[in-house]
Amino acid sequence: MTDIxxxxxxxxxxxxxxxxxxQPVWIGCKTAVDVIPGMTRHTILHAGPPIEWERxxxxxxxxxxxxxxxxxxxxxxxEANSLASSGRLTLAPCHQYGAVGGMTGITSASxxxxxxxxxxxxxxxxxxxxxxxxxxxxxxxxYDEGSIRHARWMQEELGPVLDAGLxxxxxxxxxxxxxxxxxxxxxxxxxxxxxxxxxxxxxAPHLVRxxxxxxxxxxxxxxxxxxxxxxxxxxxxxxxxxxxxAKKIPYSTVVTTMARNGVEFxxxxxxxxxxxxxxxxxxxxxxxxxxxxxxADATPDIGDSSIVETVGLGGLIHxxxxxxxxxxxxxxxxxLRKTEEAYAFCAGVHEAWTIPNLDFRxxxxxxxxxxxxxxxxxxxxxxxxxxxDGGKIGIGEARAPREAFEAALRAFANxxxxxxxxx
Amino acid sequence: MAxxxxxxxxxxxxxxxxxxxNMGVEVFEDSLRRQGIEVVVVRWQxxxxxxxxxxRLLDRLL
Numbered sequence: 468m469t470d471i472x473x474x475x476x477x478x479x480x481x482x483x484x485x486x487x488x489x490q491p492v493w494i495g496c497k498t499a500v501d502v503i504p505g506m507t508r509h510t511i512l513h514a515g516p517p518i519e520w521e522r523x524x525x526x527x528x529x530x531x532x533x534x535x536x537x538x539x540x541x542x543x544x545x546e547a548n549s550l551a552s553s554g555r556l557t558l559a560p561c562h563q564y565g566a567v568g569g570m571t572g573i574t575s576a577s578x579x580x581x582x583x584x585x586x587x588x589x590x591x592x593x594x595x596x597x598x599x600x601x602x603x604x605x606x607x608x609x610y611d612e613g614s615i616r617h618a619r620w621m622q623e624e625l626g627p628v629l630d631a632g633l634x635x636x637x638x639x640x641x642x643x644x645x646x647x648x649x650x651x652x653x654x655x656x657x658x659x660x661x662x663x664x665x666x667x668x669x670x671a672p673h674l675v676r677x678x679x680x681x682x683x684x685x686x687x688x689x690x691x692x693x694x695x696x697x698x699x700x701x702x703x704x705x706x707x708x709x710x711x712x713a714k715k716i717p718y719s720t721v722v723t724t725m726a727r728n729g730v731e732f733x734x735x736x737x738x739x740x741x742x743x744x745x746x747x748x749x750x751x752x753x754x755x756x757x758x759x760x761x762x763a764d765a766t767p768d769i770g771d772s773s774i775v776e777t778v779g780l781g782g783l784i785h786x787x788x789x790x791x792x793x794x795x796x797x798x799x800x801x802x803l804r805k806t807e808e809a810y811a812f813c814a815g816v817h818e819a820w821t822i823p824n825l826d827f828r829x830x831x832x833x834x835x836x837x838x839x840x841x842x843x844x845x846x847x848x849x850x851x852x853x854x855x856d857g858g859k860i861g862i863g864e865a866r867a868p869r870e871a872f873e874a875a876l877r878a879f880a881n882x883x884x885x886x887x888x889x890x
Numbered sequence: 891m892a893x894x895x896x897x898x899x900x901x902x903x904x905x906x907x908x909x910x911x912n913m914g915v916e917v918f919e920d921s922l923r924r925q926g927i928e929v930v931v932v933r934w935q936x937x938x939x940x941x942x943x944x945x946r947l948l949d950r951l952l
Contacts, residue, residue, distance in 0.1 A: 471951065840940060843935075876951075
């Protein structure tokens with residue numbers, strides 16, 4: 468009789484192969500309601516596992532209020548509050564719609580979304596563009612006039628210009644681009660300067676040939692060049708497109724989703740499809756932008772950006788980006804130790820994404836919940852920190868809560884009860 | 891014999907190159923290195939206590 472461990476190991480290798488085989492290509496940036504299946508004028512998507520309005524953290528509520536006002540679904544904040552709590556809107560996780568969103572993850576009908584197609588499997592994924600260098604915006608949990616004005620600019624100028632530029636390029640292969648960015652010192656979560664530079668370089672010749680005014684182009688280039696982090700949301704959509712074909716492999720204990728809503732942290736594992744397993748969102752070890760802020764001001768870990776750790780980037784590969792570790796006050800030795808941990812709890816490596824200073828070893832890929840629990844070390848997630856009332860106040864890193872992994876393991880065991888694994 | 895042993899350990903402490911093995915808590919490592927002492931680091935932490943049912947499942951699944 469086959470030992471269940473053999474079945475699990477084989478299944479986990481299959482998941483790693485599927486993740487590795489992904490060929491995400493950034494093909495467009497279009498209006499959410501036109502491209503996301505199931506999206507309506509009354510749908511607002513948020514980050515992390517499902518959560519009701521009453522339990523949401525304040526930044527997520529603020530982002531929803533902002534989206535309601537931006538969409539013209541209410542005329543003032545009081546009316547927006549009533550609508551949000553009325554049950555008349557569909558408030559759902561981005562993940563449920565094949566999407567991901569940074570921080571609060573707020574995605575509504577009129578917003579532009581990056582579209583990434585996984586050419587190896589044919590599936591699509593979506594993510595709203597990063598809001599740029601400003602510490603405010605729906606993603607950061609603010610809904611002031613400036614946040615709404617910026618969202619309109621992204622809808623009216625940024626999205627259409629990027630989309631037209633991408634048509635000119637014919638799509639940008641994100642598998643190749645991420646691989647190159649790692650070679651250039653990105654871990655592709657907190658540090659995306661190389662990826663943003665490479666994306667801008669690919670787009671630039673096509674953008675300048677578009678039939679749009681110099682003023683519009685100038686604003687788009689100012690925006691792209693103002694925020695090293697711009698590429699992150701394209702990378703997130705790429706990662707989201709990679710994990711979908713890796714789901715539902717029987718017996719696999721590999722994580723296919725990690726996401727946080729500021730209250731709970733949720734994971735999915737391949738064999739159990741789209742079931743969420745949650746634990747409490749963790750505090751973030753933060754480098755604050757100003758001494759006026761302390762841990763008491765911070766929202767716990769939030770956002771879907773941990774999809775990049777799910778495919779072996781970000782907090783799993785600090786060794787590839789010593790400058791990222793230094794930004795947190797750490798040393799290269801610490802970066803190396805963290806990456807060694809990740810290798811120990813992963814089922815394989817990504818053959819095309821390699822770390823130069825580890826002799827071009829592939830990045831760790833395929834987080835195995837069994838190994839995470841056995842080691843007692845959960846994945847590190849690079850992240851930004853939102854103020855508890857909204858607004859970006861720092862950058863940092865958090866650990867995933869072990870409770871989510873324990874819940875997933877118990878559910879896995881229950882689903883294989885017939886095999887007497889608990890004998 | 892006791893005197894010999896004592897002088898031997900004294901020579902080792904004062905006269906020869908020292909290598910320190912640091913297990914676990916890392917804070918000692920930095921201060922020793924700053925004093926020019928070679929340190930061999932052993933990353934160690936007490937095994938995390940798992941809920942009993944999880945530990946039992948891991949024994950069967952990993």
